Amino acid sequence: MEKEYLLANMTWQEVEKRLKECKIALVPIGSTEQHGPALPLSTDHYIATQFTHRAAEMIWDEQKVVVTPTITFGFSPHHMEFKGTITLSELTLSSMIADICHSLAQHGFEKIVLVNGHGGNETAISNALHDMQGNIDAKVYHANWYNMVGEKIREIVTPPLYHACDMETSVAWYLGQRVLEDKRVDEPGKSLVPGFISPDMSATGPRASVSYNFKEITNSGVVGYSTQATKEKGKQIADKVLENLVRFIREITKI
Ligand SMILES: [Zn+2]
Numbered sequence: 638m639e640k641e642y643l644l645a646n647m648t649w650q651e652v653e654k655r656l657k658e659c660k661i662a663l664v665p666i667g668s669t670e671q672h673g674p675a676l677p678l679s680t681d682h683y684i685a686t687q688f689t690h691r692a693a694e695m696i697w698d699e700q701k702v703v704v705t706p707t708i709t710f711g712f713s714p715h716h717m718e719f720k721g722t723i724t725l726s727e728l729t730l731s732s733m734i735a736d737i738c739h740s741l742a743q744h745g746f747e748k749i750v751l752v753n754g755h756g757g758n759e760t761a762i763s764n765a766l767h768d769m770q771g772n773i774d775a776k777v778y779h780a781n782w783y784n785m786v787g788e789k790i791r792e793i794v795t796p797p798l799y800h801a802c803d804m805e806t807s808v809a810w811y812l813g814q815r816v817l818e819d820k821r822v823d824e825p826g827k828s829l830v831p832g833f834i835s836p837d838m839s840a841t842g843p844r845a846s847v848s849y850n851f852k853e854i855t856n857s858g859v860v861g862y863s864t865q866a867t868k869e870k871g872k873q874i875a876d877k878v879l880e881n882l883v884r885f886i887r888e889i890t891k892i
Pocket residue numbers: 672680681754755800801805
């Protein structure tokens with residue numbers, strides 16, 4: 638059978654045949670939301686798709702996998718004041734994830750990996766995982782690409798790490814996303830409670846949270862230093878993400 642990991646390109650007979658040698662399905666999840674003046678709205682689902690497809694490609698010779706179509710909409714109400722953003726409700730997103738996983742499990746996929754590219758989706762994904770616990774014949778895993786870097790990311794990029802920042806712009810650029818190079822801006826984002834609530838995923842120290850709208854912390858939609866982004870940094874980060882993502886899939890196959 639020819640090399641094909643994209644479920645959408647396969648016939649049902651090919652899926653049936655593939656299931657004899659492969660029980661792992663990967664599901665990329667992103668969003669359609671503003672990413673400042675230099676990156677398109679597709680950025681989160683573009684990155685999640687790229688990482689998932691590339692991981693499937695890398696692991697193919699040792700482990701066959703199937704990749705479903707990407708969930709291109711996510712939970713983004715906090716970006717709705719920026720034009721073009723489309724959000725699902727958290728309930729819709731978690732229901733969609735659970736429905737997709739139940740469908741895959743019904744066909745015989747025993748391990749499902751949700752590869753997420755958008756921080757706002759994390760609660761909906763956790764809720765879906767909790768809801769499926771005990772009533773699905775598959776193990777469902779969740780990995781955010783930005784947690785797969787596994788390096789001292791602050792040594793590679795300029796913080797804060799948040800949105801359309803140095804890290805995300807570099808990665809998107811390297812992976813082939815459209816980047817409007819001369820529209821890149823630097824906006825570190827406003828701290829809502831100094832010392833406790835700051836827009837930076839890499840921040841250490843005491844942390845608290847509050848509901849907020851992105852307009853409260855940024856005018857451009859960017860939180861970070863996107864002018865610092867380079868394709869070279871993107872490659873450095875993407876190589877690490879892929880190495881760890883492939884290692885994660887490899888570990889899963891052994892369980
Ligand atoms: Zn993003």
